[in-house]
Amino acid sequence: MCCMEFKFDANQEFQVQAVDAICDLFDGQIHIRAQVSFNAGTFTLASIPNRLDLDDVTLLKNLQDVQRRNGIQPDERLEYIEETIQTVDGEKAARFPNFSVEMETGTGKTYVYLRTILELNRRYGMRKFIVVVPSVAIREGVFKTLKVTAKHFRELFGNPVYRYYKYDSANLSQVRQFAQSDSVEIMVMTLDSFNKASNVIRQSTDRLQGETPLFLVQAARPILILDEPQNMESEKAIAALATLDPLMALRYSATHRNPYNVVYRLTPAEAYRQGLVKKIEVDSVIRENAENQPYLRLEAIQTQKRTITAKITVHKLMKSGQVKETAITVRPGDSLEEKTNRAEYASFMVDEINPGAGFVRFANNIELGIGEELGADRDVLFDAQIRHTIEEHMRKQARLNEKGIKVLSLFFIDKVANYASEDGIIRKLFDQAFDDLKARYPGWNELSPSEVRAAYFAEKRRRSGETEALDSVSGETKEDEAAYDLIMRDKEALLSFPGPGDDEETRRKKQVSFIFSHSALREGWDNPNIFQICTLNQTVSAIKKRQEVGRGIRLAVDQSGRRLHDNAVNILTVIANESYRRYVETYQDEIAFEYRSEIEGRYGKSISDLSDEERRKVEEEYGEGILPPQPRQAGEQKAKLRKARVLSEEFKELWERIKHKTRYAVRIDTEALLAEVISEVDRADIAPPRVTITKASVIAGDDGIFEAMQLSQAKNAADLAGRWPLPNLIDLMADLMENTTPPIRLTRRTLLEVYRRAGNKKAAIDNPHEWATVAIRIIKEKLAIQLVRGVEYIRISDGPGADSLPDDEKWYEMRQILDDTEVELFSKYIEPTREERSVYDLVPCDSDVERQFVRDLEARQDVKLYLKLPYWFTVPTPVGEYRPDWAIVMESKEEAEKPILYLVTETKGSLREAELRPNEWRRIQCGAAHFGSKQLGRKGALEEVDYKVVTKARELP
Structure with a gap:
């Protein structure tokens, strides 16, 4: 039995609007018939080029009409890129307009620009297109979309003749075909393949009878389709794009750093509200009441001139008496005890900050690399996240079986070795949890963990013949490319249920439901049936929340390949190792930050310098949540x-x-104080340290801001009591008394008496820090009441x-x-x-x-x-x-x-x-x-x- 085949809906209004937004820019352009053009230089270059006959006045009027129709502030001028380039005839001034389409991830951006290519050919006879991408991952994703949409587009456009291929420096005959063919040619290139003088495309070669491939491309006057152009904004990148001597550039991104005449915009909030992407839930798996051991996470190392600092997240004692996760900046010689006001950090004196190797070493010889944590009970958190993901998966699969939907879960892991090695903790935890849970849900009991999981990592073959899985850093190595190729080839199989006619290899692929990856899958690949994303990577991972969510936000498909528009089905659950509030705030901040970069590029000034009128226009167009509140300037009045x-x-x-x-001066009745304190301490609910799971839904407000709405109370996933040596409770209480505001001192004898008379001593043993924190809070409250009652003033x-x-x-x-x-x-x-x-x-x-x-x-x-x-x-x-x-x-x-x-x-x-x-x-x-x-x-x-x-x-x- 073959795998399912994607079906595409040609009538999705928002996609049609995005296609028309570009094509209507050229209203008035005649349809160009194929005609060979000769460019005489050192060699005669024959080509069938694109052509645009509209003048700037007409093009600008068309642009403004399209922008008004789509609710976008009309631009006053066309945005051109101008560069001096080398051609077959010598130096030339290259000049080309740029137009931008902005569509949220998961709404079919690649489909839209491929359909736009064919529509431009149908309306105006344009033929030569180069899709430029910033990475190998995105290139593989684009090429996969070209394959799966081929049947759909041929039916939609009446079987047009078009060819698509990846640019390959070893197959330069493609370039000649690109220039001289009278059919629609779509060449997919990475920016790195033509942005350096040493690139093969820039060299004359005997393989083209002495011609330079770049000059052939120039002769075709290609239309550039820039996928994720915010990654192509450097001077070098812009100069490289100009060397292709394009007729124009069409830019497609979820958020543009430089807007370049935006003609269509579908914001994240609008796509979310319209149900064009999955709704998001965040299941927050975190430690609670677990401040009994020092916690550290190395966020970053920064060098500035001769100063080296490190940013470390710790549990800091605040003036309120609460311990809060806080990022602090440290230098060599700094004491974390002084920085946190907590004796638990007494042995953590910063000994060395090494930016080259990316670590901080403390005087106690503990060493932390960037992104690493200490005291996070990582294995317990991993186990809770993995178990919860598997159970969510099995419950959702049972619910969606009748709709013919196969559920997939994606795990982002912190280190490949934690899965790939023989004793990899993540794989061991997954296998154990799967075996523990599978009996509860029909259809899983006969399967082993190894049959349902697959990993997509970059791999390197050693001389011995063994293969080694690698952490992906750049995502651009040959090993990364192999990983992309593997998962792209398996994409339809991952969406299909096993069938009676499957051979062993096909059945094996179809049984996979749980996918493990390092950062290799942060872009370029997604799957509509990813319903769970489990972030086992550190929260300081280079992968952004939007990149993570983007792997599974696309609407689900059933076994026929038909996309489902059902809000009850289309829910993506993120199992995160941080609070749901923090997750959603970071997600919103990422969106706002990217839009602010776009707005600053558009207005040529920082957000803070926008006038009131400019701010009003921005909020009308983008939504109120994009701009930060306008700060009151110092000395304004x-x-x-x-x-x-x-x-x-x-x-x-x-x-x-x-x-x-x-x-x-004050008078204190110690016995009365003790009686009041002990009575309330014994009534206090002091929970043991634990790992909890809380579910929240992500909602998009009318102002464009994403917020979290809690759906469930925190439920226990693991008990952490008894995992650490007990501290000296009286020292801990005295430290809390002294290092909060206002500092208050009681004798150690009085503090000891509080513990001695208290009835809930088990809580003090299970969670000494929480017990001490609660006791000191009550002592300070009762003491404050006594102090205020008995206070007397003298001049x-x-x-x-x-x-x-x-x-x-x-x-x-x-x-x-x-x-x-x-x-x-x-x-x-x-x-x-x-x-x-x-x-x-x-x-x-x-x-x-x-x-x-x-x-x-x-x-x-x-x-x-x-x-x-x-x-x-x-x-x-x-x-x-x-x-x-x-x-x-x-x-x-x-x-x-x-x-x-x-x-x-x-x-x-x-x-x-x-x-x-x-x-x-x-x-x-x-x-x-x-x-x-x-x-x-x-x-x-x-x-x-x-x-x-x-x-x-x-x-x-």
């Missing part, structure tokens, strides 16, 4: 000081009352030894205000003020509440003067520095001895403790204890100021 208001008696009196700095100027202190240590000097004659403003809202009200002409507001508060202050007649307190005006508290909001002078409504009120006011959206962040409320309580507050019932160190918390100005006295 400046508040100017009204010096006369500062020197007024009202302000002087206000400042005299609020200027004093204070010290605080520094009233304390012992005050007479010997300089004034600026006892209070804030008014000259600090007078020195700030202009203040740069960075706040979200800026409000203008009246001269009789405010010290500054503009007031920064960080919220709508503050903005309305300022407007209401301006409207109240009893407000004599107000000041948004400067950033340096702070009050020390046991829970960090507190910056009060406003100082206000008001007329009193009471006919008393003091007709003026002096207030320090805090504006909040709510007065309820439960609706404020814990530290916000605690700092407010400390502010009340510092200034004194009738509202909060606290006596303060500053007796002649009243401290209030309000939501609106009408709540003032």
Whole structure:
């Protein structure tokens, strides 16, 4: 039984639009009959060339009409490439227009440009086409598409005569045929085959009776089809393209670095929303609560002038008390303990950074290569990913059997040796998992792991006759080419179920469902029935998310070769070794970055320099998510000081009352603290370290941004408890207390007592770091409550030894205000003020509440003067520095001895403790204890100021 055969739908509207977008550019061009042209030089070159008779005015009008029709901002000029080239007649100025089609990966870009070739021939008689590709992988993919579309195109176009072939420097008769044939000729070339002076195509040769192959190509005035032209933008590449003396260049890519007159655009988000590609789910396989050992991943080594640095991802202790995966930059001599604030890294002192060999060595003799990890429980993660991929595969195959769809899974691996060697961990884990799972699903039980898996690696044959699988670096070696050829030949077999008429070799190919590859398959090859992609490669792999996803995003086909448009079927699951949020954010960032490069090329300026009008046009055309938010420029607005208001008696009196700095003292009831802490620690849910799997769906918003929507709760895939030596728990707790903000110290005896009295000691043994983190968080919360309850302030100027202190240590000097004659403003809202009200002409507001508060202050007649307190005006508290909001002078409504009120006011959206962040409320309580507050019932160190918390100005006295 033969393999399935691809069927193609000639009526997909978006593909027809893309074909018409190019062909309609030449509206008015007459159909050119084949006519031999002679170019007399050193030798007479006979050719049947392409020809374009339209002038620039007509071509530009056609371009603008097509762009308007397709919702693209019309260009004001044609984009030409101009270079001086060497021809048979000597030097010549080559000049040719460029037009671009932008189509998301997986939507049939290659099909579209091959169909465009034949449509240009049908409409206008154009015959000579060169498909230029940046890599061998893409060349093999294009050639495969030419083969599988041949029957479809001959039926669609009435059996036209066209030939296609790969350029081969050993078969130069192809070049003569290309120039002199009157049929449609499609030659596929890599850029490397003609971009150097040493290339065979540039040399005169006896094989062509002394002719230079390049001159024959030039004589044909070929139309260039540039596949992935963003990889052909260097000066050398552009010069090489010009040497072919093309009639024009048609550029096809998912994202263009230089847009060159875009005529059609199908963005990733639009293709996704229209269901033209598979929907994406991300199954995130990650470690949770597993900070008990030091974790490191070497991301990159950078050299700049005489400085060498390395970027390393670590688990860093943040000021909040949480441990977070963070990338840090290190130099020789740096201590990771100091960089992370964690004692677990004490032995990791950077000893050597070697950019040539690509490694970092630490003083403990541990060495990390670029992309390598330490402490990642790699084997456990690999096992979880592989098992989950196999199970997803088997479940999906059972569901899709009745539709005649064969499911494929693709594994991207970190190192070929982890699969190809006899003890390769990835192959061992796969075989074990497959044997464990196959009995649960009908149809798999009789198969062995070796029958269902295949690997496509570059291979090198040794002198001994043995073959060695290689890690693919460039993707351009002869060994890589052999790997591409193998998987291209097997493409239809991979899509077919075994049948009764199959010979042994065919049956073996059809049984393969699980494909393993290194980076060789990052481009140029895809398969519509890839439903799972498992990324066993490091997250810093050179393979981008879009390249990975691109291998399986094309819509699925059934056994008849018919493409299915069914959203329930077309779901690609990525089994990733990182959080689904990070995966999708990186995926979106890659798209945005590539589009930004295109936009910068189009406008000739950086994104940050676009005008408001240019930004509006870009967002209309590309979607809002492509451009980053416009940053507020430093010093964009400046508040100017009204010096006369500062020197007024009202302000002087206000400042005299609020200027004093204070010290605080607190009382702690240790027994009460222990009782509260232990009660809550015992109720805390402290999970053991584990590997979890969480499923999320990727959605495309109307603004063009891809986001993740969680579909399931995290489920356990592996338990990591007991895999590491237990640390000294009290040392760990003390370290967490000291290295978070604010740092707090308790005696080791108190910390030991917390553990001794705690009831959940098993959790402390299973996951000591998480237990210590939770315990310290609770200690700090309960301690903060006690500190705030018992805090008392005294003026520094009233304390012992005050007479010997300089004034600026006892209070804030008014000259600090007078020195700030202009203040740069960075706040979200800026409000203008009246001269009789405010010290500054503009007031920064960080919220709508503050903005309305300022407007209401301006409207109240009893407000004599107000000041948004400067950033340096702070009050020390046991829970960090507190910056009060406003100082206000008001007329009193009471006919008393003091007709003026002096207030320090805090504006909040709510007065309820439960609706404020814990530290916000605690700092407010400390502010009340510092200034004194009738509202909060606290006596303060500053007796002649009243401290209030309000939501609106009408709540003032």
